[in-house]
Amino acid sequence: MSTTRRARWSMLAALAGVIAAGAFLATAELTALIVARGASPLEAVGAFVIDIVPQPLKELAISTFGDADKAVLLASLALAALIGAAIAGVLELFRPPFGAVLFAIVTVAAGAALVTRAAAGPLDALPAATGGVAAIGLLRLLAGALRRWRRGTAVPAPGNDARAVPGPDAPSLAGRRTFLRLALIGTAAAVVIGAGSRVIAGATASIAAIREALRLPAPRSRVTIPAGAELDVPGISPLFTPNADFYRVDTALTVPQVDPATWRLVIDGMVDRRVEFTFEDLLARGLDEYAVTLTCVSNEVGGGLVGNALWQGVPVRDLLKMAGPSADADMVLSRSVDGFTASTPLEALTDDGLDAILAVSMNGEPLPLEHGFPVRMVVPGLYGYVSATKWVTRLTVTRFDRDEAYWTPRGYSAEAPIKMSSRIDTPRVDTPVDAGTIAIAGMAWAQPIGVGRVEVRIDDGDWQKAALSAPVGTDTWVQWMLPWEASAGIHNLTVRAYDLNGEQQTEERAPIAPDGSSGWQRSLVTVR
Ligand SMILES: Nc1nc2c(c(=O)[nH]1)N[C@H]1C(S)=C(S)[C@@H](COP(=O)(O)O)O[C@H]1N2
Numbered sequence: 102m103s104t105t106r107r108a109r110w111s112m113l114a115a116l117a118g119v120i121a122a123g124a125f126l127a128t129a130e131l132t133a134l135i136v137a138r139g140a141s142p143l144e145a146v147g148a149f150v151i152d153i154v155p156q157p158l159k160e161l162a163i164s165t166f167g168d169a170d171k172a173v174l175l176a177s178l179a180l181a182a183l184i185g186a187a188i189a190g191v192l193e194l195f196r197p198p199f200g201a202v203l204f205a206i207v208t209v210a211a212g213a214a215l216v217t218r219a220a221a222g223p224l225d226a227l228p229a230a231t232g233g234v235a236a237i238g239l240l241r242l243l244a245g246a247l248r249r250w251r252r253g254t255a256v257p258a259p260g261n262d263a264r265a266v267p268g269p270d271a272p273s274l275a276g277r278r279t280f281l282r283l284a285l286i287g288t289a290a291a292v293v294i295g296a297g298s299r300v301i302a303g304a305t306a307s308i309a310a311i312r313e314a315l316r317l318p319a320p321r322s323r324v325t326i327p328a329g330a331e332l333d334v335p336g337i338s339p340l341f342t343p344n345a346d347f348y349r350v351d352t353a354l355t356v357p358q359v360d361p362a363t364w365r366l367v368i369d370g371m372v373d374r375r376v377e378f379t380f381e382d383l384l385a386r387g388l389d390e391y392a393v394t395l396t397c398v399s400n401e402v403g404g405g406l407v408g409n410a411l412w413q414g415v416p417v418r419d420l421l422k423m424a425g426p427s428a429d430a431d432m433v434l435s436r437s438v439d440g441f442t443a444s445t446p447l448e449a450l451t452d453d454g455l456d457a458i459l460a461v462s463m464n465g466e467p468l469p470l471e472h473g474f475p476v477r478m479v480v481p482g483l484y485g486y487v488s489a490t491k492w493v494t495r496l497t498v499t500r501f502d503r504d505e506a507y508w509t510p511r512g513y514s515a516e517a518p519i520k521m522s523s524r525i526d527t528p529r530v531d532t533p534v535d536a537g538t539i540a541i542a543g544m545a546w547a548q549p550i551g552v553g554r555v556e557v558r559i560d561d562g563d564w565q566k567a568a569l570s571a572p573v574g575t576d577t578w579v580q581w582m583l584p585w586e587a588s589a590g591i592h593n594l595t596v597r598a599y600d601l602n603g604e605q606q607t608e609e610r611a612p613i614a615p616d617g618s619s620g621w622q623r624s625l626v627t628v629r
């Protein structure tokens with residue numbers, strides 16, 4: 102084969118390598134955005150190189166390039182990657198599967214760079230893994246198509262009929278078409294996905310920075326935590342759930358990025374006048390603090406989709422009053438910036454005895470982005486999907502017979518008060534305990550009435566009254582505890598609660614749909 106022909110095929114193969122590398126980066130960035138926030142291979146590899154470059158070289162770079170040293174580093178890295186990718190492409194065409202092997206090595210190296218960073222978890226290797234799979238897959242396809250294309254245009258060996266013009270045969274044409282199509286689609290997809298992911302990641306970083314810098318005014322009132330509000334029992338849930346441990350449930354694929362400077366709350370619909378508030382307007386009204394336990398309708402008996410926090414915000418009723426809801430309205434449809442909606446009974450938001458709020462702070466800090474920054478609703482006693490709209494931006498006063506919320510046509514009730522429930526935190530089903538005196542303990546909630554009593558039954562014994570923590574309020578859960586002289590064997594524990602009206606938690610089992618699970622939690626524990 103002539104050197105020029107070989108050079109031409111090499112150029113195409115190199116292009117295939119570069120496109121595959123693009124697919125690697127784009128897929129990795131997208132994965133990082135969705136599952137492993139902050140695990141951008143581009144940044145990790147950059148940081149890794151900065152770490153391994155010897156100090157004298159770093160100093161030389163800084164003295165030579167000054168402030169541009171990072172840019173020069175990134176440009177050198179990009180160039181090296183480009184050359185490496187091109188080589189992989191050529192290898193894959195002429196010496197398969199060595200191009201794919203080269204990509205596999207880079208994938209493993211990038212994964213290692215990602216998981217060995219400080220505070221990284223095993224999930225952080227995922228972007229490299231998905232990137233590697235996409236790149237190797239595309240490279241193999243491109244190289245295969247190229248080979249088919251090339252075979253059909255091969256120059257006949259000397260001695261053959263020299264007059265027979267070597268023209269492309271049918272498989273060759275198909276190979277060419279496949280190669281060009283794959284190359285085009287691969288490039289376009291990589292550019293769109295890669296650039297899109299970077300833009301979103303960039304926006305995320307900046308809203309996170311805005312939140313970080315935000316200083317909320319001190320609240321006018323604070324929740325008083327009574328003595329004895331928190332029991333000292335190993336293995337029990339803390340009274341207040343740390344933000345990092347708070348369950349998260351929403352329909353958002355990526356966390357909405359809302360700048361408080363441009364955020365607006367509109368109240369419209371069946372009102373005397375449409376009103377609009379800025380974030381500053383809300384803060385200027387003065388913040389009050391509330392302790393409210395949030396519960397998800399998807400929480401199974403004994404489950405973890407429930408958490409308790411201190412929220413600071415303003416009562417929804419005050420804002421609604423300014424708009425003047427019409428007398429025949431009975432619902433408020435709250436809407437998030439991402440289109441999610443919740444239907445809340447109007448009276449749950451206007452009742453003077455019920456603290457429905459627009460919250461800006463959670464456990465003493467601005468709402469975390471994933472919990473609704475900058476503003477969300479919190480309504481005591483109603484499941485999250487009918488009340489706790491995160492990233493809220495609009496409250497439309499309406500009627501249940503006119504409007505429907507996100508979950509209503511999807512099998513859940515339009516109205517859903519939280520069902521009274523109790524949960525055993527310790528001992529756990531999966532963790533055997535030693536015989537002797539141990540504490541059976543957990544949580545119970547009956548928002549907004551409050552828990553009056555919790556009872557525990559061991560095996561087929563009598564119901565025993567558990568000790569309760571001093572309640573912070575009627576909208577929060579309480580902790581309960583029962584000391585137990587545990588003997589070796591397998592035991593059956595059951596828990597049930599009563600609210601302050603004397604109502605007993607129902608024994609009747611119900612699934613989460615359409616309006617929340619019910620039933621007593623029964624738990625088998627092993628005592629050694
Ligand atoms: N914008 C928006 N808000 C939402 C949801 C959602 O999907 N989107 N889910 C709701 C549901 S079902 C629950 S249980 C709570 C959960 O709030 P958390 O994620 O802060 O715990 O948010 C509610 N608010």
Ligand SMILES: [Mo]
Pocket residue numbers: 350396397398399484485486
């Ligand atoms: Mo939920």
